[in-house]
Amino acid sequence: MTSEFDRSKKLDTLANWAEAQGITIESCEIRAGSNGAGLYATRDVAAGDNLVTVPYHKVLSRDTVVEYAQTHEFLRSLLLRDAAGAPISEAELTGVSDKDVLTRFFISEILTNRRGDASNNNWAAWVESLPALREMNLPIAWDRQDIEDLAGTSIYDATLSKINFLKFRYKRFFESIEVRNLIKEYVTTGPAPKLRTESDVELAFKDWVLIESWISSRSLEVFYRDQRELCLGLVPVVDMANHDSVHSNAKYELDFDGKVVSLVSTTTIAANTEVLIDYGEDKGAGEFVFSYGFIPATFNDAVVANFIIPDLLGDEEESEGAGPADESDELTVLRAKDKMFGTVPRLLRVKADGTWTSDYLSFLALPAGEFSFGGSDGTEVEFRGASVGALRAGGAQAVAENDAAVMERAASMADSLVVDVLRPELEQDAAPVPSTGGAGVAGRLAELERLLLAKIKTSGAR
Template structure:
């Protein structure tokens, strides 16, 4: 439906008309305009200065009335006067009460209101017309299979697969919940003439995911006009978004910033986000990005671990670890790693207990202390005399995973661009492979050094039997730390 609306024009308006829409609905522009940046038209629209702007004295560059902010709270208000929207949200239950569920449902509803084949449903709002100005972002969920193959060896490959599976589950949930509603069955789900498809769910997901901002006092939301601003990190970020005492959204130039006429005014989508997440959520990598910044490498509990089923059952953390590039080093985060490296003889135990309603559940213990949250196991390990041993096991485990990822990237190499592969996905995949390989190599070097340091510690030496309690050296033996 949305793809058709873009092609036929009933769900697409030229960006030049956005100023008129904004003015009509009470949006205030101060010394700025929205449109393509000369010389960078391929990047879509931008917020551009119309005159000299001084961040030390400038009033807000934009003021967006609070009722135009597409948040869960405002959607609930819209639903009070729109019985069809209210019907949808109620049918969706818990999903309809989440910000994501409410926003995606609202966007589908607004697109349906614009469709000439759908009659007598919903209430037209200012945001019904606003979505006509939103561009179609080329996120990885819209890449072809040939383009996805370019991601082999990168963390974006598994992230995209997981996202597609998640979106499919969401869509099936949406269809199952709304199918019994008469007008949904008629317009959306009719076997012959149904208008709504999985492609529509992909498109509203892309609208929301690529434009959602964490608005102070509101939470995740789409903010018309402000969400047209492009990203720049660090000192290049020109403006910040905020809310005033009345709840209106503001775009304010940073203090000390001076913008000349015709220059772009940027915001940050999050300076800490890595290359993978930038492509995943926004469809680009910043030109100045010289590091992948953040990577998540998945892990699994080894098949030969007798505690594997219990560990998987109690695990409430992401199954892997996160690499974070900070200045000249790489740090890692991941409570799952500690759960993998401890064994029964170390002190971890699992017991089956019966709940008050008669159900059975597995409870984890560390040396008789109950682990209500498996993510807290590190706190116990840090106090254990064998803490350095656990660290060494973790380092060895991560070394193996990092080297495996490096090998995968080496196998993939630098694929040639096939005729059906578009320029942008090919370029982004190539940059991501380069950035992630560099971060992995740096991580491998740091882990090698950490392993060497730990092997020299007295605790490890004693654990290996290289020295006894009388400081006598014993014979060296190999120990499997995995």
């Protein structure tokens, strides 16, 4: 929402806003730094000290948005809609996902800002302090050319699918004439509308991507207000903490009974040192790029990578008659298993210690003769009593782990996949790339994943 230039001014007002809203900031302050905004200790801090304490009513979650909508008619009229923009009842709101609830909140905030309405808005100072799209640098906001530099890495397909999904959801919601009119009316009748172009009376796709980037890079798991169950939440001020797994000196804590989310120091922190948290111990470089738009400087290779397995089996017609009869028989069986596996992504998960797992490859390696028909109507395919659904979600791998023959076949497929397909694909895309923007991050990711693949051991390591 804000340009990079005026963001530092907004950060100054954020602290005052936080105090007025009952958020406590102790021994630290929000400052612009080399990784965007961050939190810095203002004096020496002991381990276990509270740095930031945010009451539940200032944690942006489903509960707070629904409550806020009670006094904000425009937000309420956006919330009470299905994914196609059609009106729904209060009772049907439970069918709208947490993520969609947060998205509608941000749409309302962006448009309220555009109509020049600063009155009665309890969240404006925080929303206005959030980074611009370019600062976050998530692949969903990259140019097409930069996205192509991700080809061969574990997140190329995921990035394209996410963009398509976002476009689909965006179009579906805003294809509703009623929603478009509602927005136009709201923006144009504001006290000081900021209308520079025709499209300012709409919510642009780039705003939708901006909202997605805010949610992806800043959300945490928090408790619902009345249930000890986790939901998606954004926690103002705590969301200013940057990541460092090696030098992390703080963590966030949930206190369900006290109804607060806190940022607490885990070590002593010297004055002027940045307060850093660990965004996730077992996240891989790909996941960091995908969700946060950067790769931690401390990564020497990817920690873990989920490579999407390309089509290994080719087209039925094309290869018919090719090769010896027994080979094509085997291919036919593999194709039948591939079909059974369904349309879910086929993944090879490789870890830094060189081990790998893959339900898909394990599934392909299961002995064909042991598949049978089960289920209540006898039409469901089963393997040793397990359904295909269970095999897809960990079951196939578990079979391989307990069956040396299955493991051996799966391992040989994994080896040739890594050696013949994934590694060469990465090598090919390893051309030097400029070190700025998306392409620089993509090049670094490819390099880390190449190192990771180079580590994979042959003969069925897991």
